[in-house]
Every structure is written in C-alpha cells, then in structure tokens.
Amino acid sequence: MQDTTFNEIADLALRYTGQAFKASKAYLMEARLSTISRREGFATLDDLAHCLRARPNPRFEKEIAAALTGKLTGFFGDRDLLERIVTHALPERLKQSKTGRLRVWCAGVSTGEEAYSLALRLSELTDTALASAEIEIIATDISDDCLATAKAGTYGHFEVQKGLSIHRLMKNFMRLESGQWEISQALRAPVTFKPHNLIEEAGGLGHFDIILCRNVLSDMTPNMRTKAAGHIAAQLLPGGLMFSSSTETLTGLVEGLNPSRDVRAAYARNGNDGAVEAA
Amino acid sequence: MKHCLIVDDSRVVRTVAGRIVKDLSFETSEAGDGAQALAQCREKMPDAILLDWNMPVMNGLDFLRALRREEGGKDPVILFCTNENDAEHIAEAIRSGANEYIMKPFDADIIESKFSEVGLI
Numbered sequence: 001m002q003d004t005t006f007n008e009i010a011d012l013a014l015r016y017t018g019q020a021f022k023a024s025k026a027y028l029m030e031a032r033l034s035t036i037s038r039r040e041g042f043a044t045l046d047d048l049a050h051c052l053r054a055r056p057n058p059r060f061e062k063e064i065a066a067a068l069t070g071k072l073t074g075f076f077g078d079r080d081l082l083e084r085i086v087t088h089a090l091p092e093r094l095k096q097s098k099t100g101r102l103r104v105w106c107a108g109v110s111t112g113e114e115a116y117s118l119a120l121r122l123s124e125l126t127d128t129a130l131a132s133a134e135i136e137i138i139a140t141d142i143s144d145d146c147l148a149t150a151k152a153g154t155y156g157h158f159e160v161q162k163g164l165s166i167h168r169l170m171k172n173f174m175r176l177e178s179g180q181w182e183i184s185q186a187l188r189a190p191v192t193f194k195p196h197n198l199i200e201e202a203g204g205l206g207h208f209d210i211i212l213c214r215n216v217l218s219d220m221t222p223n224m225r226t227k228a229a230g231h232i233a234a235q236l237l238p239g240g241l242m243f244s245s246s247t248e249t250l251t252g253l254v255e256g257l258n259p260s261r262d263v264r265a266a267y268a269r270n271g272n273d274g275a276v277e278a279a
Numbered sequence: 280m281k282h283c284l285i286v287d288d289s290r291v292v293r294t295v296a297g298r299i300v301k302d303l304s305f306e307t308s309e310a311g312d313g314a315q316a317l318a319q320c321r322e323k324m325p326d327a328i329l330l331d332w333n334m335p336v337m338n339g340l341d342f343l344r345a346l347r348r349e350e351g352g353k354d355p356v357i358l359f360c361t362n363e364n365d366a367e368h369i370a371e372a373i374r375s376g377a378n379e380y381i382m383k384p385f386d387a388d389i390i391e392s393k394f395s396e397v398g399l400i
Contacts, residue, residue, distance in 0.1 A: 157364075157382060161389040165396040166380040170369060 001026055005049040009033075009064070012052075016065030017142060018199045018224025032068050066143035072215050073110040075163035076117045081243055081265065085210060086121050086130070088263050089241050093209040094133050096239055105208040106139040107198060107232055108216030112150025112191070113159070115139035118212075119187045120172055138205055140196035150193050153183035198228045207237045214245040217253075229253040233269070241266040280306045281399065282323070286316040286339065287331040287360070292383075296329055296360065299387045303400055313337030317345055324351045327399050329390075330377070332361035332368070340375060347376045356397050360385065 009029060010021040021029060030045060042048040052061065076082060085104075093102055106115045115137050125131040141147050160169055160181045173181040196202060198216060213232055217225045233254045236242055242257065243266050244250050250257060250267045260266040283305040287293050293309045300307050305327070310316035314337040316328070328346075332339040339359060346352040356378045361368070364382035372380055378397045381389060394400045 157384075158386065158389065161382060161385070162392045166369060166373065170366065170373075175364070175366060 001030060001045050002049075005046045008049050008052070009045065009068075012061055013065050013068045014221065014224075016062055017069055017197065018220040018228060019065070019068060020219065020221040020224075021068070029068065033064065036064060036067050063144070066145070069108075069142060070215060070219055071110045071143075071146065073113045075113045075160070076121075077114060077163065078214065078245060079163075081212075081214075081246070082117060082121055084263055084266070085118070085212075085243070086125070089210055089266060090133075090135070091128070091130050092262070093240070094129055097133075097209075100132075101134045101136070102209045103206065103237075104135065104137045104210045105205065105212070105232075105235065106137065107196075107211060107213040109139035109141050109146075109150065109193070110143075111146050111155075112139060112153070112193065113155075113163075114212065114214070115150070115191045115193075116153070116183055116187055117163070119190050120168060122190070123172075123186060135190055137191045138194060138208070139191055140194050140198075140205070142195065142197045144195060147193050147195060153188055154180045155183070156180060198232065199224055201231050202235050205235060207235050207240075209237055209240045211236055211240070211242040213242060215248070217244065217250075218248050226253050229257075233257045233267075236269055238269060241268055243267070280304065281326040282306045282308070283327040283329060284308050284310060284316060284319060284325040284355075285329045286310045286313065286334070286342065287329075288312055288334040289331075292331070292360075296385075296390070299390045300329065302387065303391060303394060313339060313342030313345070316342055317349075320346055320349065320352065320355070325355050327356045327358065327394070329358050329360045329381075332359060332363045332372075340372065343372070343375050343377060356399055358393055358397065 006023065006026050013019040013021055033045060037045060037048050090102060104118065109115050118137060122135060139150065157179060160173060172184050172187055176182055211232060217229060220228060229250060233242060241260055241263060246265060251259060256270045257267050258270060260268040283300045285293050285296050285307055288311050297307045308319060310319055312334040330339045330343065343357060358379040358381055359372045359377050360381040360383065362383045369380050379393045381393050
C-alpha cells in the first residue's frame, strides 16, 4: 500500500468515525477492508483509494469507515461487568424508578453479543424485583453489516462456544441446518438495534439508566474521544451509570462525569440536574 | 498441578487437545477408548476428562455412565468433545452426568472458555 493511500484512508476514518490510525497499523487497515475491497473488485487498496479520489462517494466512504472500526466482541465478554449491572446498578435504578421501566444503551455493540448477553442474564433472574421490571435495551453500531448480523441473531459454531455454557446455549439458541445457531425470540424481544455514529449527538435515542460503552472510545483521537464521550454521557439520566471496559478510563473526559462511589468501574453524573457538558 | 485425561480414538486429536490443555497448566494423560480410560481412572482419578463420543470398545457415553457409578467417579469434571452436535446428543450427555459439551472442531479459545465455565481455571 502506498503512503498516500494509507493517509487518505486514515483521514477518511478520522472524518467519519473519529478513529485514529497509526502508520504501524497499516496491516489492520488492509485486513479490515479486504472484504469490501474484494467485493468491489479492487486488486489493492491503492486502486480503491484511486477510485475514491476520481469519484467521491459518501455512502461508500461511510461503509469503509464503518468497516475500519474494531469488532472485538463476544458473549459474556466482560462477565464481571454484566454481573455488576444486573446485581447492583439495575436494582438500584429500579428502586429510584417511579415507572418500573429501565433503559439500557449498548453503544458500539458490533454484532450484538453484548446486548444479547445482558438480555440472557436478565432472563435468568427469578424472584427479584428486577425480574418483573420492564427493561429496554437499545443497541447501536455504525456498521450496517454488523447490525444486520446482530438483527439476524445467528452466530457461528466458534462464536457460541466462547463465553456461553452448554446449558445457556441449549436453553437460548436453536441449531439451524446450516450449523449456525439462532438466538431465541425471548431474548430478541427486549433488544432494539439502531444505526448510530458515536461522534454525533444521540438525543434521538432518548435517555438511559445504564450506558455500556466498551472498546470504542479508545480507538478515537483524544479530541474525538472527548466529543463522543460528551454526546454519550449527555444521554445519561440523573443518577444513571456509564460503563467502559476494564482497560479504559473515562476519568477527565466529560465534566460532571466521575467514578461512581457505589459501583466499581462505573461513572455517574454529579448532582441531579443540569446537562453534562464535554470537558 | 491438575490432571486432565484426554479420551479420543484419534491420536491427532489427543495430541492437539493435549497441547492446548497443557498450555492451561494441566498435566495430561491419554486413552484411546472408554475401557482404557476407565482402567486409568481406577488407578488415579483425574480432575478433568475431555471425552470423545464415538470410539471402539467402549464409547464415551457408556464410559461416562460407568465412571459415575465408580467410587470417586462423580468427582472428575467431564467435558464431552465430539462431532455429535445435535440437541438430542447434547441433552443425553448432560442427563448422563457430563458437565460441559464441546462441539468439534474446537480451538484453544473454546477449550479455555469451556474449562472456565466449569470452574477448572
């Protein structure tokens, strides 16, 4: 790949998703674009970049930017975090709720495993107040391809054997003739998938009791990370909690958003009123 | 160090699985069918057993049922590891006392995930 090609595609990623691409990650760029590039009949990324220069195509550019984002995901990818949400964060929110309805946002959900894992874990609750609460899970991603997989709810032999016990697999999935596994209707019901770019305002999604934002902000440039974190945190209800992955920190990114005193690795808004502003 | 017995009539599968399990800090031993496995368990009960289904002499399911009736035979954590991946086989294995079920083909991540599910690591 020529340097100009790398620079042009890296610049495209920055503009569309805020993603930072170091020159040392050129191999990652090639790997993530191989499917699109092949589908469109380009022999190399240089050809693809040449075509974009000759005929700018915002829709294709957006697709490329989406394909370049990280897809790291898996069922029960962060088991401890899910447990903290199900045993601490959501029950606390329910106590404060007047309606008995709670909303969760999985931001940057990739192919949907995180949202379905939460739905699955919640379905296992019995005899708790949370078991009878109405919990809506909104799961967003920038990639239409990922969202299509997430909505289809079918996963491969290798995906369903990582993170899921055989009991959970048998109870919640059906094996298709193709050898793929399809998630049950009961677990699909609480989850709604929507396209959303995290560097844009998220007012249209409404407000949330819990926001999960794992492994997405760390790929962004510092400026874009601050901007995206501000947009996401703005959708947090007063008293709501935002979670990142255990290797990321949100400290200092958004004014008024600070580590929770009650729940480990969670962030809460200060005070009970006023919008959260980007720092 | 925990001990895992790998039961499969394919030497290749035993070798591949053995390497993966050793990487998880287990000591390993091998058996080519259920009867050999049962004899080894009577000598020394392993902590975990990775168990194929279709094997000559004594198949995995018969071995599992026989082992669970032995003295100390309820202790080992048993993970089936087989090409039989339809719901009926899986349900039958669980009913007969298997703790987990790995569908072939497997890789190191699957074995690690399943070992973690049953609390071996």
